[in-house]
Amino acid sequence: MEDRNYEVNIDPDWIKKFAPRIIGGFILLAAVVTGVKTVGPEEEGVVIQLGKYNRTVDPGLNFIVPFGVERMFKIPVQRQLKQEFGFRSTDSSGAPTQYTKSSYGDESMMLTGDLNLSDVEWVVQYRIVDSYRYLFRVRNAEKTLRDMSEAAMRKIVGDRTVNEVLTVGRQEVASSVEVLLQRMCDEYENGIRIDQVVLQDVNPPEPVKPSFNAVNQAQQERETLINQAEAEYNRVIPRARGEAEETIQLAEAYALNRVNRAKGEAERFTSLFDAYVKAPEVTKQRIYLETMERVLPKIGNKIIVDEKGNNVLPLLNIDKVKTNTP
Known part of the structure; x- marks a missing residue:
C-alpha cells in the first residue's frame, strides 16, 4: 500500500474576499433567529430589555433586539390552565387519559377537624389575567400557586369533620377553597384568576x-x-x-x-x-181524631160496632180506602 498525501491549497485572496460575507451571513442569521419571535393566538409576549420589563406585545410576528439584549416570555393568557393534587393525569393524543396516584400521597393526605385522616384529590383550574404581575410580582408563580392551593385546602378541610368532607360537605369545601384561594391570589398580586376548584375524589385512608x-x-x-x-x-x-x-x-x-x-x-x-x-173538649176530640187517623191505617181487617156491641156496621171499606190512598 502506498501512502498518498493530498494537499489542499486555499487561495488567501479568496479568503480575504469571502470571509466578511460569510461572517456577515452568520451574524444576520443569528440576528433573525434571536430577533424574530412568533406569539401564538392564545398568548401575549412580555419583552424584557437587559433584565427590565420593557413592553407587552400582541399575538403575531414580533421583532425584538437580538443577541440577548431583549428577551421575550410567552404567557398563555387566553388558555385555561390546571394544577392537579394527589394524582397526575397524562393525556396523549389518540390514547385514553391515564391517572397516576402513587408517590403523590403527601399532597392528598389531610387531617380533618375531628382528628381523622382523609385522602383528598382535587383540581385547580385557573387563568393568567395579568402577565406582568404573573412574571414580576411573585417568583415562580406556578409553584407559589400550588403551595397556596394546598394550604387553602388543608385549612378548609381542617375546619370540618371527616363525614362532612366525605359526604354532604364536598361542594361546600370546594367553594370555600375557591374563595380563599382567590383572596390569597389577590393579596399576592400574582395576576391569576381562579376559575374553579373541583374535588376529584375524597376517600378515607386505605387501611380504614x-x-x-x-x-x-x-x-x-x-x-x-x-x-x-x-x-x-x-x-x-x-x-x-x-x-x-x-x-x-x-x-x-x-x-x-x-x-x-x-x-x-x-x-x-x-x-x-x-x-x-x-178548650179542653175540642182539643181532646181533635187529639183523638188525629190519633185514630194514624193508628187505623196500620190495622188489618176492621169491624166497627156500637158501644153495646149489638149492631155491626156492614159497610166500612177502610181496607180499600187504605189501598187506594197513595
Missing part, C-alpha cells in the same frame, strides 16, 4: 376504608328507614285525623238533631197543653 364504608352503609340504611317511617306516618296519621274529624262532626250533627227534635217536641207539647187549657 372498609370501616368507613360500613359506617356509610349503616347511615344510608338509617336514612332509608327514617324516610320509610315518615312516609308511613304521612299516610296513616292524616287518614286517622280525617276519620276522627268525621266522627266528631257526625256526633255533633246527631247531638244537634236530637236537641232540636227534643226542643220541637217540647214546644209542641207546650202548645197542645195551652190549647187544651183554653
